[in-house]
Amino acid sequence: xxxxxxxxxxxxxxxxxxxxxxxxxxxxxxxxxxxxxxxxxxxxxxxxxxxxxxxxxxxxxxxxxxxxxxxxxxxxxxxxxxxxxxxxxxxxxxxxxxxxxxxxxxxxxxxxxxx
Amino acid sequence: xxxxxxxxxxxxxxxxxxxxxxxxxxxxxxxxxxxxxxxxxxxxxxxxxxxxxxxxxxxxxxxxxxxxxxxxxxxxxxxxxxxxxxxxxxxxxxxxxxxxxxxxxxxxxx
Numbered sequence: 001x002x003x004x005x006x007x008x009x010x011x012x013x014x015x016x017x018x019x020x021x022x023x024x025x026x027x028x029x030x031x032x033x034x035x036x037x038x039x040x041x042x043x044x045x046x047x048x049x050x051x052x053x054x055x056x057x058x059x060x061x062x063x064x065x066x067x068x069x070x071x072x073x074x075x076x077x078x079x080x081x082x083x084x085x086x087x088x089x090x091x092x093x094x095x096x097x098x099x100x101x102x103x104x105x106x107x108x109x110x111x112x113x114x115x
Numbered sequence: 116x117x118x119x120x121x122x123x124x125x126x127x128x129x130x131x132x133x134x135x136x137x138x139x140x141x142x143x144x145x146x147x148x149x150x151x152x153x154x155x156x157x158x159x160x161x162x163x164x165x166x167x168x169x170x171x172x173x174x175x176x177x178x179x180x181x182x183x184x185x186x187x188x189x190x191x192x193x194x195x196x197x198x199x200x201x202x203x204x205x206x207x208x209x210x211x212x213x214x215x216x217x218x219x220x221x222x223x224x225x
Contacts, residue, residue: 033212040124042203042217043158058212090157103148103160104213 001026004107006091012113013081021076021110023091031094032074033058033104034066036087043090049074081114088112119206121216128223134191136219138204145209147180147187152218153200161189194223 004025013019025032033048045058049068063085065077074093078085088111092104120139128134138147146165150158162171164180164187171178177190187206191198201218208214 035215040217042121043205043215045212045214048212056212059214092158103163104150104158106157106159109157 003027004091004093004105006089006107006110008110009108010111012115013078014115015082017081017114018077018079019081020078021089021091021112022073023075023107024073025091025093025105026072027093027095027105028071029093029095029105030071031102032068033092033094034064034074034076035090035092036060036085037090037109038087046076046089081112083114086112086114119204119214119216121204121219123219124217125220126222128194128221130196130223130225131193134194134198134221136189136202136204136221138187138189138206138216140185140206142208143184144206145184146207147184148205148207148213149178149187149189150203150205150215151200152203156200158203191221194221196223196225199223 007022030051034046035043037043044060046064047066049055052071055066067075088109090109091107094102094104148163149161152158162178168182169180175192179188201220203215203218205213205215
């Protein structure tokens with residue numbers, strides 16, 4: 001099992017460009033998440049999908065859109081990139097082993113720089 | 116909104132010394148999780164605590180959940196260089212998404 005995979009690993013964009021970050025998991029998990037990590041800020045939730053067909057905003061959704069393409073895949077789109085979106089982006093997934101037990105499995109991250 | 120505060124932000128220790136990081140929430144949590152992120156890596160789940168006053172151990176690591184379910188701690192006994200990284204707590208209020216603390220970055224010198 002590959003676990004959670006993310007593409008690309010690195011990306012440099014110019015201000016105003018758009019791009020989509022891809023995430024896939026092979027653990028048959030219902031829930032998937034997108035986080036951004038900035039120095040000293042920890043992990044902040046952008047969007048999440050509790051199940052196929054549903055998406056919800058997290059703490060910092062502005063400037064982003066998401067698509068839960070199927071149970072395996074959850075993509076994050078930046079329509080018009082801004083320097084403030086320079087960050088490391090992590091995708092994660094979690095399964096349903098009871099209501100309270102839901103450890104998150106993280107992908108390797110995408111390091112995005114917006115110039 | 117709900118916040119999970121974590122202290123200290125940074126901690127440097129000599130190998131063999133103990134280390135503790137603390138996590139506090141403004142609201143009662145249904146559970147709390149701990150993750151470790153090695154430099155350049157991704158967060159990896161360590162443990163989840165659910166019950167009031169719960170204490171769990173993993174080798175040299177001891178995790179506690181407060182009686183009021185608003186605070187938690189991770190204690191490492193006799194640190195090793197392999198313990199280097201950032202430790203995150205993440206708390207959940209029932210029915211909401213997990214909220215991560217800002218993490219404590221541990222460095223260890225031999």
